[in-house]
Amino acid sequence: MNEELKIQFHAHLMEMVFQASQVNPGMRDFYRKHGSKEEVWKGLGLQESYKLQKKLDQLFPNEFRVEAGFISLTDRSNYEKRVEEQATLRKQRLEKHIQASQKATLMHFQTHGSPTVRNPTKLAPLKRQSRGKECPTCGVKMESKKGLFGLTIEHIIPVRYGGKNTFDGEFPQCVGMCYLCNQTRNHIVNAIGREEIGNRTKISDRVIRFLITQVHRVDEVLDEQMSQMFWGHHQLASSQNIPVEDYDLFGDGDGNEYVEYHISLDEISTTERLSVPDENDAEDSVPIYLELPKEQAIAYLKKDLNNAISEANKNGKLYRTEKLERLFLKHGSFEEFKQKIEMPDKAIDAILLRLYPNQFIIETKGTVQYIYALEQENAHFYNFAADVEIPALDEKENEPLEDLESERIEPEPVPLPVLFARESIMMLLNSSSHTKISLESITEALDDLRKEDGENWNAYFAKFGVEGDRTTAEQTYQMLTECGFDCRLEEEQQRHFIRFELPHRFE
Structure with a gap:
């Protein structure tokens, strides 16, 4: 069979369909361009004596039908055409969704929006629906067990940049995803997905497009650099078989926190205190x-x-x-x-x-x-591990210390759990015309954060350095002061209240 002739014949038939050409004139036109009637059908590997419908069925099954002197598409061909049209429309809707997400994150940045508070209770149905399904990025079957391929909830737009706790609509913001893919996507954002504007950080439009299209793609060409970095890191991590407890927990926060190496004073060798030379030195x-x-x-x-x-x-x-x-x-x-x-x-x-x-x-x-x-x-706000502690080496005897006055001391970054707690309390204060808030209202405002970590109140307060041998009122008060609130604990008619003084030290 002449494959090139077959392709040309198919194109001619489609033209006859769209122009509503009659069969006989249309076929005679094709014969004039490609040889005699006998030569054409011989080139297509069919007997010239067959009826035209039989020939078309053998060449293009279930695609064309001859009826009332015209050629038209079969119902199946019309269905495939509708599928293509729907795919095109979905791609257009996806593009609008990407642009809307980019605009929303820009608005969140310009208005100095606070990180979205995670809501595991609201997302619980999504987690149940995702159990046992395939990860949308790597295809692994996700189970509710700990491990690199365990089930987590992925916020496509990170919560720190205004991503919401929603999973409805054609392109949901939250989806079930395996732990390793969830982690690796966060690494992409942190490595090459941010823009420094002044002293603040904004997520880039480029990484927003990548994060969305990687999950909801419709024949979309992914960002080549980000895709290569994603799969390179993904394959490296999976090949190393690193246990979850030794991996940074960006997932849903139901594992053990990662703890880096710490240096004890007993392990420090008696070494001269030398400055670290410049790279070009x-x-x-x-x-x-x-x-x-x-x-x-x-x-x-x-x-x-x-x-x-x-x-x-x-x-x-x-x-x-x-x-x-x-x-x-x-x-x-x-x-x-x-x-x-x-x-x-x-x-x-x-x-x-x-x-x-x-x-x-x-x-x-x-x-x-x-x-x-x-x-x-x-880092994810469930990771409370401090940075690697690097104690100074022993000083040389009688050697003067280096002049450190010229060294710039960077302010300590505020841990994300503190930011989330501040946000919850500030929302409570803004919704009230009083600065005296009941203990019950405060614990209710903090309860979602506690439940998200899956811990009791003593364990949750311990994250802020609050000891557990105190009453709930005293623990709450100490936690608020650790978060930077200027407040005092009061008791009235056997009820506890927290009175806040404005402005707060962190404002």
Whole structure:
């Protein structure tokens, strides 16, 4: 069969359908262009003596029918055409949804909107519906068990940028998603999905489009860089078989918090206190960390890597993995560092993922790899782990301390649980004309945050450094002061109240 002739014949038949051409004149026109009647049907591998309907059924099953001297599409062909039209319309609606989401996040940024408070009670039906279904991004079957592929609820637009707790409509904002995909998408946002405007951070339109189309795509071409970074990190994490308790918990908050390495004073070697040389300084080849114990070496590598990435970014450049060689010279060599941390056969991407799973992400472009730092302030608010503590090395005897007055002291970032608690209480105060609020109203305002963590009140208060050997009123009062509220505890007719003084210290 002449396949090219078949394609041309199909195009001619479609033209006859749309122009409502009669059969005989239309077929004679095709014969004139492609040879005699006998030559055409011989080229199509059919006997010329067959009826036209039989020939069309053999060439294009269930697509054309001959009736009353005209050729038309069958019901199935009309159905396929309607499907294509519906797909086109859905793609147009998706584009409108993306643009509306971009506009909403911009409005949230311009009006200094507060992070949305998560509502697990409202999302409970979605979690039940998603149990046992496939993850919309990687296709794995999601179960209600802990693990990299356990079921979580994904807010497509992150709550910190105004994403809502909704899962209705054609393109829902919340969907069921496996834990690993949920995590990796957050890493993409933190690494390359944000824009610095002044001293504030805005989610970019580019990453909004990626987050939405990755879940609700309609023949949509995904952002190539973000897609490659997503699957590279996804495959690396799944191949390393990292347990959930050792992974940053961006999911639904029902696991154990991740805790990084901490350095105890007993482990600190008697080492000279040396400043960390500049990356371009020749002294950076001095193995100043060679004798440090494992935990402290890991902490110093993280510190130096963060500084190096920050310096490169300030100069408008990305940090390439090949520059890590200069950092490892401070530890002797890369091979010596791998031996020290007992990972002699691992590549650098696997090492960074193992040691600092919520700190760095690597992007591969051709043969070049770049490292991005994920800022700690954007960690999920159930992760209360402090940054790696790096104690100063022992001072040299009789050596004067370096002048540290020129060093800039950055303010401590406010933990997200504090921000969420402030938001809940401020909403309560704004809805009331009084500054004296009952204890019952305050605990009710905080109850969603507590339930979302799946903990009792003592465990929830402990997250804020509040001891459990006190009354509920005293614990609530101490928590509010830890959050920066200027208030006092009062009792009236055997009922407790909190009286707030305005303005608050954090305003």
